[in-house]
Amino acid sequence: MKIYKSVKEGLIVTVIMFLIGFQSCTTHKPTFKGTALEKHESLENSGFDKDKLDKLTAFINDHSETTGMVVLYDGKVLYEYGDTKEISYIASCRKSVLSMLYGKHVDNGSIDLQQKIGSIGIDEKDGLLPIEKEATINDIITSRSGVFHVAANGGYDKKNFLERGSVKPGEYFVYSNWDFNVAGYILEQETGNSIYEELEKQLAKPLGFQDWNLKNQKKKENKKKSRYPAYHIYLSTRDMAKIGQLMLNEGQWNGKQLIPSQWIQKTTTTITPTEVVNERYNRTDSSTIQFSYGYMWWLVDYFKGIPDFEGAYSATGYGGQYITVIPKRKLVIAHKTKLDLLTRWGLAPGGTPDWLYWDILHQLVGDKKSEQERN
Structure with a gap:
């Protein structure tokens, strides 16, 4: 029997284990x-x-x-692993999904990317600086706002934050959950719908999600840190695969244009170049994988010299959550690792690290030439 150092430590562990048990029994059908x-x-x-x-x-x-993996080739299931219908937390893949939801509203003019956040009421309890309020929605959804404010949730690149007010909006990239959470708030404010209602309307219903229930979606709030909650999303691997296929299809599904093709192209075009991303994450130009950053999508600029990965891009989430699109091979990979709360809170090891996921993809794709070059 485990003996804890204090009553407080034992109580904390008990509460955490209760929450883990509670989490596992609250998935709605x-x-x-x-x-x-x-x-x-x-x-x-x-x-x-x-x-x-x-x-x-x-x-x-x-x-x-890995707890679930689906590989689609040319729109059909080529390979499956694990429980692909299990619904769980997709971590930062939520940001790439949000980027997709923006497309329709940017196209019809209901969201103006050049609008300044100060003009639409974005502020914090402790106040934003005048220069911070000059950031545009476009700056927010490319994580270049220059607003170095703490976010409601962890898991962002705080070590690369600068002094507030020290850079102009649009000048400096840092992976900031404040930007991403505000991006979610803006979508809701400008459309009048919750992110989850938009997700259901734009993706879940038209793509025929098999494991969708609006009640499974829940935000994380911490108003002591920020007004803007994190919009956590919970999906199954097989439903994530459909999201990737819609991206590969440039927004088309069953003959309907669900997301404007020009938005798909825009969001998967480099905004923050590889050398800046390398600088933030202490990579070198000799690293085996190189990314740039678009509109909440990571863009693969180089992977072990394999030509198939040219033009590939990925949604990436902590602990092993991925939606990766490899256009040259007509491939979509959805990958999940279900995390317990101890791992999600950084209190215990677990999950599938980035380097291992990309090794899995190397095993899958190999060093062969692209389909176009083979033909």
Whole structure:
């Protein structure tokens, strides 16, 4: 029996374990019947074979904490691993999903990216500086606002924050949950709908999510830190795969344009170049993987010299949550690692680290030439 150093320590652990148990029993069942993605009946002409996929399964089993993975090739399921219907936290993948939700409203003019946040009432209890209020919505959704204010939730790059008011909006990139949370607030304010209502209307229903229930979605608030809550999103791996496929389709689904194609192209175009991202994360130009940053999507500029990854991009979330699109191979990868609260709060190890996820993708894609070059 574990003996704790103090009554307080024991109480904290008890409360955390209660919350973990509570979390595991509060998933609500899907509210409407979605549509399953078609599966490939044969691997012929796919560039894959059974031996390769069996080796991938063995690699994941031996090295990873992966709990769910779906690989789509040319819009159909090529490979599945784990429980792909399990609903869990997608961490910072939420930001890429939010970016998609913006597209319709930017296109129809209900959101003006050049509007300054001060003009639409964005402020904090302790006040924003006049220069900070000059940031545009475009600065917010590219994480270049120059507002170095603490966020309601952790998990952002606070070590690269500067003194408030020291840079002009748009000049400096730092991965900031304050920006991302404000981006969610702006979408709600300008549309009159919650993020989750927008997600249901724009994605869940038209894509035929199989595991969607609005009640599973919940925000995290901490008004002592910031007015703007984190809009956490909970999805299944197979529903995440549909999101990736919609991106690969440039916003089209079953003959309908759900998201403007020009918005897909815009959001997956570099705003913050590789050298700046490398500087923030202490990478060098010799690192095996190189990213730039767009509108809440990470863009793969280089991965081990493999030509297939040119033009690839990814939603990335703490602990092993990913939606990766590889256009040259017509591939979409949705990957999940369900995290308990101890891991999510940084109190225990767990999850699938970035380097291991990209090793999984290397195992999947290999060093072959792109489909276009093979043909």
